[in-house]
Amino acid sequence: xxxxxPYSILVVDDDKAMRQSLIELLNAAGWAAEAVPRAEAALDRxxxxxxxxxxxxxxxxGMSGMDLLNHxxxxxxxxxxxxxxxxxxxxxxxxxxxxxxxxxxEKPYEPRxxxxxxxxxxxxxxMRLSNxxxxxxxxxxxxxxRVMLGETAVLVDLRHQILDLAAMDAAxxxxxxxxxxxxxxxxxxxxLSPRADRPFLALNCAALSADSFEAEMFGVERQSEGRxxxxxxxxxxxxxxxxxxxPVQAKLLRVIEDGQVLPVGASRPVSVDLRVVSATNVDVDAxxxxxxxxxxxxxxxxxxxxxxxxxxQRRDDLTLLASHFLADYARIHEGSVPEIDHDDLxxxxxxxxxGNVRELRNACERRVLAARRSTGSMxxxxxxxxxxxxxxxxxxxxxxxxxxxxxxxxIKAHEGRMDAAAKALGIGRRTLNEKIVKLGLDKDAIx
Numbered sequence: 001x002x003x004x005x006p007y008s009i010l011v012v013d014d015d016k017a018m019r020q021s022l023i024e025l026l027n028a029a030g031w032a033a034e035a036v037p038r039a040e041a042a043l044d045r046x047x048x049x050x051x052x053x054x055x056x057x058x059x060x061x062g063m064s065g066m067d068l069l070n071h072x073x074x075x076x077x078x079x080x081x082x083x084x085x086x087x088x089x090x091x092x093x094x095x096x097x098x099x100x101x102x103x104x105x106e107k108p109y110e111p112r113x114x115x116x117x118x119x120x121x122x123x124x125x126x127m128r129l130s131n132x133x134x135x136x137x138x139x140x141x142x143x144x145x146r147v148m149l150g151e152t153a154v155l156v157d158l159r160h161q162i163l164d165l166a167a168m169d170a171a172x173x174x175x176x177x178x179x180x181x182x183x184x185x186x187x188x189x190x191x192l193s194p195r196a197d198r199p200f201l202a203l204n205c206a207a208l209s210a211d212s213f214e215a216e217m218f219g220v221e222r223q224s225e226g227r228x229x230x231x232x233x234x235x236x237x238x239x240x241x242x243x244x245x246x247p248v249q250a251k252l253l254r255v256i257e258d259g260q261v262l263p264v265g266a267s268r269p270v271s272v273d274l275r276v277v278s279a280t281n282v283d284v285d286a287x288x289x290x291x292x293x294x295x296x297x298x299x300x301x302x303x304x305x306x307x308x309x310x311x312x313q314r315r316d317d318l319t320l321l322a323s324h325f326l327a328d329y330a331r332i333h334e335g336s337v338p339e340i341d342h343d344d345l346x347x348x349x350x351x352x353x354x355g356n357v358r359e360l361r362n363a364c365e366r367r368v369l370a371a372r373r374s375t376g377s378m379x380x381x382x383x384x385x386x387x388x389x390x391x392x393x394x395x396x397x398x399x400x401x402x403x404x405x406x407x408x409x410x411i412k413a414h415e416g417r418m419d420a421a422a423k424a425l426g427i428g429r430r431t432l433n434e435k436i437v438k439l440g441l442d443k444d445a446i447x
C-alpha cells in the first residue's frame with residue numbers, strides 16, 4: 001500500500017556518531033527522521049513530532065530504553081518501540097518483547113534488516129491509528145449518519161435527499177440492487193418524518209395474494225380491523241413492488257387514489273391516511289412495457305425517486321462499513337472486534353460485492369464468529385458467501401447457515417467427540433447441544 005506521507009521516526013541514542021549514522025540511513029530511505037540523545041527528550045518531543053515508530057538505544061544515562069518502553073505503555077496510541085543495543089542478550093530481548101517492544105536489534109545492525117523491521121512497525125502503527133480513527137468516527141455518528149453509513153459523495157447526497165423528502169408526504173420510489181438497503185432508506189424516511197410516532201407497515205408485494213388481500217389489508221366488518229387501517233397515520237412500504245400480482249396492484253391503486261378502504265362485508269368505505277414509499281430492484285419502465293406493472297400505479301408511486309448505489313460504486317466506504325459491522329457483531333456475539341489488516345483490506349477491495357451491503361454485513365458476522373475461535377480472515381468470510389447458491393434473505397438465515405456449516409465441520413473433525421467439538425468452537429457443551437437441536441443437525445448423518 002502506498003503511503004501519502006513518508007514514514008516518520010524518532011531516534012533515541014546517547015552516542016552522537018550512532019545518531020548521525022542512523023539519520024543518514026533513514027533519510028536515504030526516504031524517512032522523516034529526528035534524533036535526540038536522551039529518552040526524557042524523546043517523551044517531550046513525542047506529541048509535537050508524532051512519529052510512526054521510535055528507535056531507541058537500551059543503555060543510556062538517566063532513563064533507559066526499557067524505562068522508555070514502560071512510559072510508552074501508559075500512553076494511549078503511543079507509537080511502537082524498536083530497541084537497539086550493543087549489549088543486548090537473549091534474556092533482555094525476550095523481556096523487551098514481553099513488555100511490549102515491537103522488536104529488538106543488536107549492534108552492529110544490518111541496514112536492510114533494520115529498515116525492514118522499522119517499516120513493518122510503522123506500517124502497523126498507521127493501520128492501528130486508522131482503525132482507531134474509524135472507531136472514533138463511528139462512535140460520534142448518530143441519527144441518519146448511522147443508518148445510512150458512508151462518507152462518499154454519493155452517500156452524502158443520498159442522506160441530504162432523504163432529509164429533504166422525509167418532511168414531505170409525497171410518494172417515493174426507491175430503486176437499487178438487492179442488498180443496497182432499500183428498506184433501511186424507507187425506514188429513515190419514516191423515522192425522520194412527522195409520522196414517526198405512527199406505524200411503519202412493510203409489505204412484501206411478491207408474497208401478497210389477491211384472494212386474501214382484502215380481508216387481511218382492509219379488514220372484515222365486525223371481525224378484524226385490517227392492517228392498513230391499523231397503520232393509518234403512518235407509512236406504507238411496498239417492497240418489491242415490481243413483483244406485485246396484477247389483481248393486487250389494482251386494489252392498491254384504488255386505496256392510494258381514494259384514501260379509503262372497504263372492509264369485507266361493510267357497506268361504507270373507511271378513510272385511511274398513509275404515506276406511500278415503495279422499492280424495487282427491477283427496471284420499472286421495462287416492467288410496465290412487459291405488462292408486469294401497471295403504468296397508472298407507477299405514476300402514483302414515483303413522484304420522487306431515490307436511487308441507491310451498489311457497493312462496488314462506493315468502495316471508499318468499505319473499510320468504514322466493515323469496521324461498523326465488525327464492532328456491531330462483536331457486541332452481539334460478546335466477542336472481540338477483529339482488526340482489519342492489509343490482507344483483509346485487499347480482500348474487501350478485490351471483491352465485487354454482488355450482494356452489496358447485505359453481503360458485506362453477513363461476511364463481517366462470519367468473521368466475528370470465526371475470530372471467537374482465533375481463526376479466519378476476511379477473505380475466508382467472503383469466500384464462504386460465494387459457496388452459497390443464494391445470499392440468504394434474512395440475517396437469521398445467514399447466521400443459521402453459517403452455524404450449521406461450522407458446527408458440522410467441528411463434529412466431523414473431532415469424530416463425534418462433542419466435548420472436543422464444543423471446545424474447538426469456543427462454546428459450552430450444553431450450548432452446542434442446544435444449537436444442534438435448534439439447527440436440526442443430525443450427528444450420525446454428519447459422521
